[in-house]
Every structure is written in C-alpha cells, then in structure tokens.
Amino acid sequence: MGEPEPEVGSWLRCYRCWSQQLEVNVTYEGLHRVDPATGERADAVDEIQDSVVQCLDCMHDQPHLTFNDGRVQPIGNRWERMVAGTPWVASCTVTVEADEVEACSGPHAGDALSYAAFGDHGTREFFTHVRFHKHDDDRVVVHLLVELYARSAEEATDVLADASRGILAITSLAEESRPPAAVDDPHA
Structure with missing residues (x-):
C-alpha cells in the first residue's frame, strides 16, 4: 500500500504567498472516431491534456500542483519543498551538447537555453534568467541565474543537480526572504 495522501490544506496553496485562491487552466486536444450511424463521437484515437494551476492573488503558476482525474493533486514531494521552503538564488553554468539547444537567438532563445540546461524544471518550476551563453566546440555553456x-x-x-541536463557548476547560492503571505482582502 502506498503512502497516505497529505492533508489537502497542507499542499493546496500557492507556494509563494500561501493563498488558497487558485484556478486551473485545462487545455484538451482529442482525436475521436465518429460513429457513422449516429454522427456522435465514438472511440478516442488520441487525447492530450495539459493543465496549469495558477494563484489568483499573485498570479504565479504552481509547479508543485497538477490536475489529474478531475482534481488538483500535489506532484510527488515537490510540494513539501516549495510550500515549506524558502527561495534560493543560484548563479550557475550548465554545459550541454550543442544539439540539445533548440535555439540560441531570437525571441525563444531564453526558454530554449533554460530547457537545454534544466529540462521542464527550467521552464516550469524554476525562475530562470539566461545571462549569456557561449559555444565551446560541440557544446554550449549556459550562464544562468x-x-x-x-x-x-x-x-x-x-x-x-538532479534537474541539470549537463555539467552543472554552481558559482554562488544565496537564500532569499520569502514573499509576504497573502491576506484575505489585499485592497482593504
């Protein structure tokens, strides 16, 4: 038998301001066969669902939460780290193979370099800022905050280290203060 689910109140909150005023944006794409006798949708050939949970008070996405089987659920032990933890800022480099980088210039270069360095964590969980990058033979060295x-x-x-998709070097790591908690009526 698996571990029991944590109490809902402990994880169903914004990791930045602790507000429980959340919404989920669900995007669904499906390819379905059509029943020739009725014209109704029949068997699903392919279905893709993506979701983002967002805080209505501070408007930040909630990468510690996902939407599954009709309800918001925590992602592994990520929620414990994000809700109970504090912000840390790292200055680091990640050296990746050049063919792992989709784009080095243009409007999507920052996301592409962040993704090459840290995968989904670099674009969904971490706040990343690519300071610059340099090419070194068949590798790209991405310098990030x-x-x-x-x-x-x-x-x-x-x-x-676990999220890194290449060789990670952390040059500095500093703990920051947590943003203030949300209040019931911020306009009162």
Whole structure:
C-alpha cells in the first residue's frame, strides 16, 4: 500500500504567498472516431491534456500542483519543498551538447537555453534568467541565474543537480526572504 495522501490544506496553496485562491487552466486536444450511424463521437484515437494551476492573488503558476482525474493533486514531494521552503538564488553554468539547444537567438532563445540546461524544471518550476551563453566546440555553456524553492542549501544544490541536463557548476547560492503571505482582502 502506498503512502497516505497529505492533508489537502497542507499542499493546496500557492507556494509563494500561501493563498488558497487558485484556478486551473485545462487545455484538451482529442482525436475521436465518429460513429457513422449516429454522427456522435465514438472511440478516442488520441487525447492530450495539459493543465496549469495558477494563484489568483499573485498570479504565479504552481509547479508543485497538477490536475489529474478531475482534481488538483500535489506532484510527488515537490510540494513539501516549495510550500515549506524558502527561495534560493543560484548563479550557475550548465554545459550541454550543442544539439540539445533548440535555439540560441531570437525571441525563444531564453526558454530554449533554460530547457537545454534544466529540462521542464527550467521552464516550469524554476525562475530562470539566461545571462549569456557561449559555444565551446560541440557544446554550449549556459550562464544562468536560477530561483528555486528549497528547505536548505543542500536541498537546493541537490535539486539543481538532479534537474541539470549537463555539467552543472554552481558559482554562488544565496537564500532569499520569502514573499509576504497573502491576506484575505489585499485592497482593504
């Protein structure tokens, strides 16, 4: 038998301001056969669902939450780190193979370089800022500032190392203060 689900109130909140005023944006694409006798939708050939949970108070996406089977659910132990942790900012480089980088210039270069360095974590969980990059033979060295949430410097280092898709070098790591918690009526 698996671990019991944590209490809903402990994870169903914004990791930045702790507000429980959340919404989920669900995008669905489906390819379905059509029943020739009725014209109704029949068997699903292919279905894709993507979702983003967002805080209505601070408008930040909630990468520790997902939408599955009709309800919002926590993602693994990520919610513990993000809700109970504090922000950490790392200055680092990640060296990746050049063919892992989709674009080095243009409007999507920042996301492409962040993705090459940290995969989905670099575009969905971490706040990344690509300072610059350089080409070194068949490799690209991406210099980034990364904000992530963790409960300690060791955990922040481990999370970055686990997410890295190349050779990671952390030049500095500093704990920041947590943003203020949301209040019931911010306009009162």
